[in-house]
Amino acid sequence: MRQHISLISLVVNDYDEAIDFYVRRLGFTLLEDTYLSPDKRWVVVTPCMGAQTGLLLAKAVGDRQGAAIGDQSGGRVFLFLETDDFGARFEAMTKAGVTFCERPRTEPYGTVAVFEDIYGNRWDLLERAKPSR
Secondary structure, eight states: OOOOOOEEEEEESOHHHHHIIIIIITOOEEEEEEEOSSSOEEEEEESSTTOSOEEEEEEOOHHHHHHHTTOTTTTSEEEEEEOSOHHHHHHHHHHTTOEESSOOEEETTEEEEEEEOTTOOEEEEEEEOOOOO
C-alpha cells in the first residue's frame, strides 16, 4: 500500500493575504479555492503543479487558533522548501520581498537559508548536496 502526506494545514489570518504571499512571493500554484460557507474556504497551494504535498491555508477561528498563527512550531523551522536551483530561487524570493533570517550557508546536506513567511513561520530554502561517489 502506497501512502504520502497530501496536505499540511497552515493556520492563517486571512485567506486572500495568504494566497497573495504564497502565490506572488513564493511562486506557488493556487490549486484550489472553494467557498464552503461565507466564512470558510478550502484553499490549497503547492510549490509546483504535480507536487505530492500541498498547504491547506486554514483561516484561524477563535483565540487558540489565532495564537498559533506564525508560531505553529514554537519558533523552530517548520517547513522545508526544496529546490534544484538555490541561487535562482533565493534571488527571486529576495526580489519578491521575502524576509530571510540569515545569509545562505553550505552544510554537509546542502545549501540552506532560513526565511519567514508572511506570519513569521520559519522555513528552510534548501538545495540538497549532490551525493559524492
